[in-house]
Amino acid sequence: MKFYGIFVTILFLVFSAPANYSEAQGLDTLLKVSDEINPQEEIKEEKPSLEGSIRKGQEYTIQLNRMNFTLSKELDTLEIMEGIPLAELLSGVVRERLNDGNSKISIRYINELDILLRNIRAQVEIAEKKVTLRTEELVLVRDQLQEIKDDQIFRLDVRDPSILREYQTAISQLREQVEKTEELLSEQRVFTAYYQSRISRMMINISELSEEIDIEKRKAEKALLSKDMSYPWEAKNYDSSLNLSGVFFDSLKLNEVIFSRYVKNNQSLCVFLSVVFFLFYFWVRNILKVIKSQKEFSKIILDRARYVPSNAFLSVIVIFLPLFPFIFSNPPISFLTVLNWIIVVAVTVLLYGKFPKSLFRTWLAFAFMFLIYTVSNLYRDINYSERYYLLVLSVFGIYLAIRIVKFQNKNPDVLPTFIEVLVKFYIAMQGLSILANIFGRFTLSKLLGVASTMSFAQAVGLYLFVLIIMEVIYLQIEVGRKKETDFTSYIDFHGIQKRIKKIFYGIAVLIWTYYFLDNLSLLDIFLDKSRVFLTSERSLINSSFTFGNILIFFLVVYVSSILANNIAYFASIKDQQKGESRDKRLGSSILLIRLGVLSVGFLLAVGASGIGFDKIAIILGALSLGIGFGLQTIVNNLVSGVILAFEKPIQIGDAIEVGGRSGTVKDVGIRSSKIQAYDGSEIIIPNGDLLSQHLINWTLSDQKRRVELIIGVSYGSDMDLVSDILTKQIELEEIMKNPPPKVFLQSFADSAVEFRVLFWVENFDLWIDIRNTVMRGIFKSFKENGIEIPFPQRDLHLKEFPNVLHEKVKSIEELEEFEKGKTNKGTGGPTE
Template identity: 70%
Template sequence: MKFNSLFVIFVFSFFSAKAIGLEQQGLDTLLKVSEVVEEQTEEKEELPSLEGSIRKSQEYTIQLNRINFTLSKELDSLEIMEDFPIAERLTLVIQNRLEDTDSKISIRYLQELENLLKNIKSQISIAERKVTSRIEELVSVREQLEEIKGDGLYQLDLRDSSILPEYQNALTQLREYVQKTDSTLNGQRIYTASFQTRIARKMIRISELSESIEVELRKVEKALLSKDLNYIWEKSTYKNDSKLGTVFIESIRLNETILYRYLKNHLGLSIFFLVVFLALYFWIRNILTVIKSQKEFAKIILERAYYVPKNPLLSVLVILTPILPFFFPNPTISFMTVLLWVGVISVTILLIGRFPKGLYRNWIVFVFIFLIYTVSNLYRDINYSERWYLIFLSVIGIYLALRIVKFQKNNPDSFPSFISVLVKFYIAMQSLSILSNIFGRFTLSKILGVAATVSFTQAVALYLFVLIIMEVIYLQIELRGKGENDFTSYIDFHRIQARLKKVLFGLVGIIWVYFFFDNLSLLDIVLENGKQILTTPRTLINTTFTFGNILVFFLIVYVSSILANNVAYFATMKDQQKASARDKRLGSSILLIRLSVLSVGFLFAVGASGIGFEKIAIVLGALSLGIGFGLQTIVNNLVSGVILAFEKPIQIGDAIEVGGRSGTVKDVGIRSSKIQAYDGSEIIIPNGDLLSQHLINWTLSDKKRRVELIIGVSYNSDMELVSKILSEQIEIEEVMKNPEPRVLLQSFADSAVEFRVLFWVDNFDLWINIRNQVMRGIFRAFKENGVEIPFPQRDLNFKSFPGLLDEKIKSSAELEESKKLKEIQDGDGKDKEG
């Protein structure tokens, strides 16, 4: 009996292990089971009680039910094998294409095949994970069955007459149940192993093809600068075996199949971004609708934004198309090309009416050239009959670029500054493409022409991408205005643009460089070499680091600083909209927000870069030593800024006086604060001075202000009338009734009786205008009622004045005239004496 059991276990273990490629595991299982059986036969275990055996039998029955439920969920072969036929056909096509030596495969098509294999491998990996998960379930079931078989209850001799017949029947049923479950398990293992074997063969084949494509790519990349065609003045060395039309149709069909399969494999991601597209579109439509219906200055607001109000649907397409390739894994060339077409066509429609007609026609021709280049980029084989077409397209492209240069010289403000650099770069690349074509470097010529044209159109599309995002943000800010009659000032609009442009242009610059190297078919090489440079460990003294760690650290710190500054700026704009309610403003708490963002960014940078907090502690220790020697003032100002943020003696927007300077708080920075003086100048005051000097805050508790006027009248005036006039003039709507305005007789001065007028205004920003209104009213009322406002007068008495002839002479002109008259009189007297 023992020998038969061991033989059955051996045979089952061996063949099951062989079916799934795990012979060694089957032998290990055999040894383990045989050892258990031998131990149980050699040792005389005490038999469990009848009640315990019945309870254990019930537990095993429940456990077997669970096991059979697990086994009933068979492997979904239909779902796993659904894509296998297509994958096998595509793999066969790739294999046949690599083995075909009659035609040369283009580098872009090799990259397309490489991406296709990656996508096929990704799909098969999903099936492999499902099969592996099923195998793990079956292994767990097998371990549970072995545990049941190894129990003493299962090994009881049923021929013992001392065992009750009912109990014998229960044990018999349990053994039959175990055997049935064991048989089902064996079938499931063999069935699953067959799938695993098929998947393993497919993965091995894909790996072999990937290595072959990798070898071909390296060959083509090394031969890019080599001559692959005759010089243009020599006799042709190639055969026109296939016409361009045939190549075009075959390439379109092949890329259509690849694109369909790619989208099908990423259907969930495609649906997700379709939902994102619709949500973004309806969100923008809602913004435009609300602004048109609720904002009094809707026309002014929408005139500042050109593209989004014109066509929100195309604006959303321009936003999404440049960033979608970064979310889809291993995007194929056909997928990238379709996104390019959608983006460029959307830009072309949005530019209608934005350019002069001649320049727009120039752009239309350029887009037509772009479409030809992108279609040519999809060809699977190198077709040398394209040689003259490519030269013609390059010449036309250079001509169009020169027209753009000429237009920009005549209209220097019509284009952004980078366009001239981009146009010159395009001309240079197209010139190199023509030279490469002339000297027999056809592959290099085509790559340069495609990269130049696609990169230029992508740059224009990315520029509109920046403008449209800024317009959307601006419209959202306008939508969140505090009232229907409020809109962002023209200055704030340009400040928003200036801040966002730096960040967005930096982002699109990285995107453009990424696509440029991809168009040159050098992206993999650049990424590979860049990764090697960034990840190679380097040693400085006793410290090991990588350039990647340093780059990550500074990049995160830089991003956190940008976030901190922009959050502070937009929070300040929000405060300006709530200028009348000081308690609802963030004010100096914006400093805490900035410090929090910078601190979290710094800690995240330290953790993400792998530098280690112990090394940062060394740096901070050295920094503390520097603080002790020369950074006391800076640290004092930093701590003072934090105190200002917590105590809030000043808020952004408060009117203050400190150190003889007055103005409105514009910014509470980390080291210093900025005050906007009333004459327009900006005063930078260290935070330490704000705490150490006497600070007058006119708007700390509220914006009320008392206005004091000293009015002098003549001693001959009717004092009751004067008091009545003054009281009437301060009974205007702008003057607060509580506290009550007052008119007091102040003093008897040298030449006037002075009255003191006191009244309150509820808005500090308007007190000068209200004082002006009151004083003008007083002056007008005094004039109407004949009240004299005295002014200082002085009487001068001259005791002697040389040359004075007459007391009636009062001016220097009369004095000169009297001198001449005296000389004439003296001359007449002398004549008479003579």
């Protein structure tokens, strides 16, 4: 900032000094100096004033200070040098391994090298971004410095005696500062260029290695189905010596380096996931603690959950670890193998005591076989000496699978139904592995054996993954059951389980498919082929589209429909705690919620898929044509549903009668509504019928209902006593006092005097029970007071009884005498 003070001093001297000839001549020299320096220039530049030159000098000084500050922040070589040498070393190992002609690389190890190279590339790209950012900063400083050097102020001759001495000093110091900045810039550019060239060589090397790996991968894929070893009955064409310990420790050393390096590169992500894991674990622990300390039936609640109460920590592991391959980028096989070992150990401990002993012993044997297969999967080279012990493992695996099938047939309720399908699939895979081994396809045989075993173990782990999530949801619901008016107390857990379980089973199937393709080393091929298939542009008439856009569209619409249905379901549950107040319930407005979610989902689907609203307009135009021809009824029902949602003539939970059918409204859908009849049946009524037909809603404005009883007594009864008895029986607490209950003498019928009893009940759902209580009381009081309830009586006159009676029967007694005499005659007894 000292230059700023110098320029201010100069400005003060200029305006305060006397105006003599020599100073005026100096000023004139200052203003004309640019033309004197370059007299050959045809373009005349605007001559800056002294004040402008001073202001420029000040600005340039500040700008140079900022440049120096930027140049002082050197490139962070510590982080770059921490990763680049190791990346160079590992890339050298990859190149050496690819060029080694003495051994044959397995397809699994080729994929491992490919993943390793991707991780190296990712790390080098991070360093490249830092160097590129630094280079851009230096280029910007260079351009700014050149702009300062090209200014007229640097063309002045500081030796000119006509220029003020202080001004000469300021310009000299400014030039010195520019030179120092230029030297510092040159040093930084050379320094950065060194690392830039080193990273460039590294990227070139990685690109070459990637091409070599792609070539090796294609060769391995083509040779996968070809014969790579002799038949068992032929002479061996491979080295049968097997040093298992040497192969194991060599592979262990390499995989340990890859594993530790990968964890170190993803250290921040590992720390974050660890924090999330323990937070979730402590939350589950707190749920169990609350249930044990605050719930009256805690033992019954915890007994319904089989796995979480027994070991919450391992349960959380089973929930979290299957998701890790999707969170981490390009995880190596060593990392995935460690995750699988942890999952299998956790599953084994959780299944202890939950499975029958024979089935658990089968699982232990399978877990041991899984361990051997996963260790063999870590080997770098194809070792044909594994042939016979892998063949034994395949046979042993089929034996274990058959035991599981037999157990399933004897105990169909112990294991889920899909286990049988999974076991048969495992048997088929191991059978193919045995055939491939026998017919000299060793690589294919090992791949099938490893993939089938790992996939089966992962399927069992994912099955527990779904069950444990369901248990955690159930336990959380039980924790929320504090009082009867709470929201969670109205939740039917089995209904929620049916809805949510399908979603989590779908997620588990997707995860298992990912694992299965990765175990077969087909994941990259599948993803590449799928990407090409989904992103390739196709045309239909004059429109272009991709299957990816269509898939995204239907996927977003499907997800929005699931969200709409589940939101409506939980909203209807919430309504149950406001059943007595119709105004506070959402009721048929849930339909608007569903329509809103579906509309937003549709708009998001259109935007995410990139289909375009112009194409949607074409579809809507075709749809309107279809409406004109044959969809009027459907559209009528759809529009009627919207009208029902706005007008609210019915709500969910209302008791209605329509078209001779009565029941309780269970759902107001987009096209139709669901009514549950009082006999338990469910009636589906189109929304159009609800608006077009006469609709009786017993609970439209309130829950009250009037009950009417017609009671008949004999003509010889005391009518005042009957009235008193009826009045007394309707003086119950459940019967409303306003409007007051009333008893009327209704009519003189054919066989009875009829009384009309009227009373109101507060709750529509209870009127049948209250009517039952009143009628039982009336009947009991009538019996105690000798009041007769008449019933219809008719006199029967028989004129003739064909083929049996040949004379007129005057009375019932004569008919009985006749039948009695006929019976005695048939049995040999006396007759009249």
